[in-house]
Amino acid sequence: MLGTLERLAAVLSIAAAGIAGAALAVAPVRATIDRAAQTDSGPPFPAPGRLIDVGGWKMHIYCTGVAKDGAPTVILEAGAGDFSVEWSLVQPAVSKFARVCSYDRSDDGWSDWGPHPRTLHQDVYELHTLLEKAGERAPFVLVGHSYGGWVVRLFASTHREDIAGLVFIEGGLDNPVRQLPNGKLLHNSDLVTGRPIPPVKTSNPLKISDIPPGAYAQMVEATVQMKEHANEPPRDKLPPAAQRMRAWATAQVKHYGIADNPFEADELAGLAAERAKTPYLFGDLPLVVIERGIAEDMGPDNNAATEEERHRDFAALAAMSHNGTLIIAEKSGHHVHLEQPQLVIAAIHGVVDAAHRLANPSAARR
Numbered sequence: 001m002l003g004t005l006e007r008l009a010a011v012l013s014i015a016a017a018g019i020a021g022a023a024l025a026v027a028p029v030r031a032t033i034d035r036a037a038q039t040d041s042g043p044p045f046p047a048p049g050r051l052i053d054v055g056g057w058k059m060h061i062y063c064t065g066v067a068k069d070g071a072p073t074v075i076l077e078a079g080a081g082d083f084s085v086e087w088s089l090v091q092p093a094v095s096k097f098a099r100v101c102s103y104d105r106s107d108d109g110w111s112d113w114g115p116h117p118r119t120l121h122q123d124v125y126e127l128h129t130l131l132e133k134a135g136e137r138a139p140f141v142l143v144g145h146s147y148g149g150w151v152v153r154l155f156a157s158t159h160r161e162d163i164a165g166l167v168f169i170e171g172g173l174d175n176p177v178r179q180l181p182n183g184k185l186l187h188n189s190d191l192v193t194g195r196p197i198p199p200v201k202t203s204n205p206l207k208i209s210d211i212p213p214g215a216y217a218q219m220v221e222a223t224v225q226m227k228e229h230a231n232e233p234p235r236d237k238l239p240p241a242a243q244r245m246r247a248w249a250t251a252q253v254k255h256y257g258i259a260d261n262p263f264e265a266d267e268l269a270g271l272a273a274e275r276a277k278t279p280y281l282f283g284d285l286p287l288v289v290i291e292r293g294i295a296e297d298m299g300p301d302n303n304a305a306t307e308e309e310r311h312r313d314f315a316a317l318a319a320m321s322h323n324g325t326l327i328i329a330e331k332s333g334h335h336v337h338l339e340q341p342q343l344v345i346a347a348i349h350g351v352v353d354a355a356h357r358l359a360n361p362s363a364a365r366r
Contacts, residue, residue, distance in 0.1 A: 044244045047110035049084070049103075054129045057205035060084065060110035061103040061134050065095030071356045072139040072164035074100040074348055075131070079146030079171065080259065083109030083249065085242035086145070086235075089341035090348075098352050101136055103127070106205070107258045109249055115201035116210075118260045120267045124155045125200040139164035139359070141286075141351050143344075145337060146171040153271050156282065164355035165286040166321075167347050170334050172289070173313045174272035177306050185306075189272070191265035198263070206257065219256040227251045234338040275320065282321035286354035288347040289318040293330035323354065 049062030062084050067073055074094055076087045084102035094100040105123060106114025114126060131140075141164055144152030149171020156163045175188050208216070230250040231243045238246070249255055261267075275281050291314040295307055318324040327347060332339035 043110060044248050045241065049101075049110075050134060051110065052130055052133050054126055054133060055203045055205075057106065057112040057114055059103060059106060059112070059114075059126065059130050061101055061130055061136075062091075063099065063101040063134070063136060064091060065097075065099045067099035067137075070360050071098060072141045072352060072359075073136055074098050074141045074143060074352065075127075075136075076100065076102040077127075077142060077144040077148030077151050078102070078105075079148050081108075081250075081255070082145070082148075083111075085109070085238065085245050087337065088239050088242040089237065090337050090344050093341070093345045094348055097349055098141075099136075101131075101134075103130060105258065107254045109245070113206045113208075113254050113257065115204055116206045116257065116260050117198065117262060118258055119197060119200075119263050120150055120154050120261070121197055122200050123151045124158055125202070127151065127155060128159060129202075138162035139355065141165040141167065141348065141355060143167040143169070143348060144171050145169040146334065149173070150268065150271070154267070156285075157271075157274055163285065164359065165351035166282065166288075167344075167351055168287075168289045168314075168317060169336050169344060170290065170292055172317050173310075174268050174275060175313070176268075177309070188265050188268045192269045193266055195263065195266060197267060197270070208253075211257075216253065219253045222256045223251045223253060234333070234335050237338050280320060280322055282324070284323050284358070285321045286351040286358070287318060287321040287324040288327060288351055289314050289324065290327045290329055290336050290344065290347060292333050292336060293328045294333045296333040 047060045047062070049060055051058040051060055060083075063073075076084075076091065078084065078086045083104040087102045091100055091102055104111040105118075106112065106126060107118065115122065138159075138161070140162055142152040142155060144150070144167070146169070149168045152166060152168065153172050153174070156166060178186050178188060178191060180186060211219070227247060227250050230247045231238070235243065235246065291311065315326050318326040327343070329336040329340050329343055332343075337344045
């Protein structure tokens, strides 16, 4: 049986293909659109943070804690199909020792639809713009889970001067194994097309009328398929309010536009090429990589051989800094921040402290 991640990937890939390509013949289109209109109510409660206009659409950012002199601000980057509430078990504890912000990428949570396609470069531009307009100042410690690890990688290379430290939670690899719909296994490098990455868009967010009716109907059907899985384990560990918000968010059509990125393979190839230029791409940056200790959803793309390869790749990711460390979360699967939040909190604390010492060597000697 497919796990939640695989189901999400399947429905998101269908939706993305529909937005990027021609309308597909899905019937009855009118009925599914009407159904979406009936269920498209507002979120169950107001956004806990601020809604910031980033160019004609608003994004949600939720910051807690006090920025201490010389200490970095922590930015939490969620995985695919996830948003700010995923950090409900981590952010309150981090806010006791640092300024910390979670946020919702465009098309998800309390944020509006954003421009398409949803490339990693677009994500990085929007995060940088959001932080700037929200008045959150560098230096930053970036924490990326799963897909969010790639956003963190690209942000760190694009805005290196703003980065004080990095934490990767089951994410950030540049040549992951992919399973095609026919079951064939390929590496990301096998899927590279060589097409140029389109420039980021600073305005003109996607409108419902821009989506072909057939694709929109498929996205509506995805809400029906996925809503009941919104809080499957380990997300049942989230507080009740976070689970309510997840149930609402996964029932929104916009939630299924976030995977509209036909350039992802080429963007990851760009990360791989950048890493090949130098053995220590991140220099002396404090870096922690957290890898799951429990394999999940064992199948063709998640067997003993691929698990060994994943471990080697995560070790190589940690080795991209002279100050890199690999940690195995022995009691966790992919969602370490939900299953072992204290481990993630401790890793963030360690990176924040190390970054502060590097930036203030005289204070560290006292």
